[in-house]
Amino acid sequence: YGDTELDPKDFLRHTRLTRRRALAAAAGLTAGAIGIDYLAACSGMHPQVAEGMGRSQASRRKAHELLASNLSVGGTPRDQTSVTDQVTFTVFDSWNYYIPNGVDYNNGFGQICTEFLYYYNIPTGKIVNWLSTGWEYSNDFRQITIHVNPKAHWSDGTPFTSTDIQFTINMLAKNSNLLNSSPGTVSEVESISTADPHAAVIQLNVADPRYHYGFICSLAGGFQIMPEHIWSSQDPTTFKFDPPVMTGPYKLHNVLPNDLVVTWIKDPNYWNIDVLNCAPTYAVWRSASTDLDIAFEDFKAGITDNGSDYTHVSQLIKSGFKNAEVEDKFLDPCERAILINTKSPSGGGILKDYRMRWVISMLLDRERIAQDVWVPPSEPGEYPWAAYPRNKRWEVPSIAAKYPLKYDPPKAEKLLDQLGAKKNGSGRRVYKGKEVSLQVITGTLASAGDEYSIGALLAEELNKVGISSSIKYLGASVLNEKQGTGEFDLLSQWLCGEVFDPYELYELFQSKYALPIGKLAANANQDPRLTDPLLDKAVQHLQKLSPTSSQATLWFHDALNRWYHDMAAVPTIQTLYTQQFNTTYWKDWPSNDNLYAPPDNWWGQWIFVQGHIRPA
Secondary structure, eight states, X not given: OOEEEEOHHHHHHHHTTOHHHHHHHHHTOOHHHHOHHHHHHHHTXXXXXXXXXXXXXXXXXXXXXXXXXXXXXXXXXXXXXXXXXXXXXXXXXXXXXXXXXXXXXXXXXXXXXXXXXXXXXXXXXXXXXXXXXXXXXXXXXXXXXXXXXXXXXXXXXXXXXXXXXHHHHHHHHHOTTOSSOOHXXXXXXXXEEEEETTEEEEEESSOOTTGGGGXXXXXXXXXXXXXXXXXXXXXXXXXXXXXXXXXXSEEEEEEEGGGTEEEEEEOXXXXXXXXXXXXXXXXXXXXXXXXXXXXXXXXXXXXXXXXXXXXHHHHHHHTTOOSEEEEOOOBOSSEEEXXXXXXXXXXXXXXXXXXXXXXXXXTOOHHHIIIIISSSOXXXXXXXXXXXXXXXXXXXXXXXXXXXXXOOHHHHHHHHHHTTOEEOTTSOEEETTEEOEEEEEESSOTTTOHHHHHHHHXXXXXHHTTOEEEEEEEOHHHHHHHHHHTOOSEEEEEEOOOSSSTHHHHHTTOGGGOOOTTSOOOSSSTTTOOOOHHHHHHHHHHHTSOTTSHHHHHHHHHHHHHHHHHOSEEEOBOOBOXXXXXXXXXXXXXXXXXXXXXXXXXXXXXXXXXXTOEEO
């Protein structure tokens, strides 16, 4: 833990590459058995948070009593309260999205308190106008007008206007050290004016037909607009914004730091209540138990509506339990992938050769990973994006056929010979006079992390072909540093980028982001550090073209061809994240048959789930 290196053979022998066994084992490993202090040391969490977790475990034991008295863990009437389990919360008195440790975004603040100009329903590919009624560009894509919904107002009753958009963009432009500022949304602005309270006119310093993407809540969140009448008199680098005043259907009710719980209350004066009238009066977001058994008992007893794990709940349903549903068909936009540092000096710099990167692709048994590692079973990746029906328009079968993502160790061995990495008398590969050694790192724990299992499988395959390899888990802070500075060889993680069109993915791999090893890359290409002038050329043409224009098609094809050729990020499998819902108190959750919104409770689109569920 923290900085652990394991022999992949040992790990794979014990896990048999199946997370089902890991989950079963984890279910018996309680916080009480190994101690809260040890958990805190593993995760690097603050001691006060660990202490809070200990108290939180005690509160779980009391939760059944609260349920019997029809009270939620937040102290509100259970039949009027939706209860959502999440990760461990650490911030309870700050709601500033733009500073370090300024807010726990996924405690309901980013889901039912905050709203966005537009929402994107990834499963359907539809954009929903919300705080804005739409946008329009000038013919040269250097000006965009955002039309503000005249109905919208902040939770204190102050109208939401174009000046709030203007203020937020200018505030971020003046304070470059603020976080989560959507760089393009701010840096591309030459000027912004407010023609009237319901129209913000933004003049851009470049032609950008995709500028509006930054304002859409797409991958979990989007550009957050702050109320000028509150923030204009504050220092944004220190302001806690407590309590938060946003436009969403819920306002802050109370926080219980000792129990790691945040409770929200429905705003009776919500501006869009005629469109989104949420049934729960209260919404509790709480830190889920780190003990899977306790979390499962909470779920089974109806203490939480959205929690526990797939394996436990699936078995519960099979046993005849009626008040549970599992959604297990929603594809995450980010495939699992192996990210390759093309500038790594390891192995004599062998990863700089695209053929070595294809060796890695050929050593990934995607069918085995999809069926034995991932729970529930998934599908191998073919393109560098999620296999949504709407993404078929970006597929080019003739190009994909040139670059098959197939498990083929014999071909990988031949390719190693061709690039000059031949075996010595000990059976180890030697490149430029040095034995080749490559390390796989990951940020998920060996006990239950799918990315760890994928990395361990790759390390085993590399050893089989004569390349010394191991798998290492790194804590979040260490991993982020090594990832950002390029001090790694291979990273078992995920591949994100394409949301609206593939340009978003290709743009991240431009040569301009390929910083030297050791220099922190704040954005983009911090993983592969790829340099490819031909991919750059395609990206630069696509940047100026609307993705729906006929001129863009050729450049999309060129970019896809170069992306496959370079193979700086190797897709493994499509990502399935399941959601388990309890229907004791609330029904009409997202389901496999009716995926009306992304079902993940940490996404901004959860607002539509909150507005859709009804009393059971």
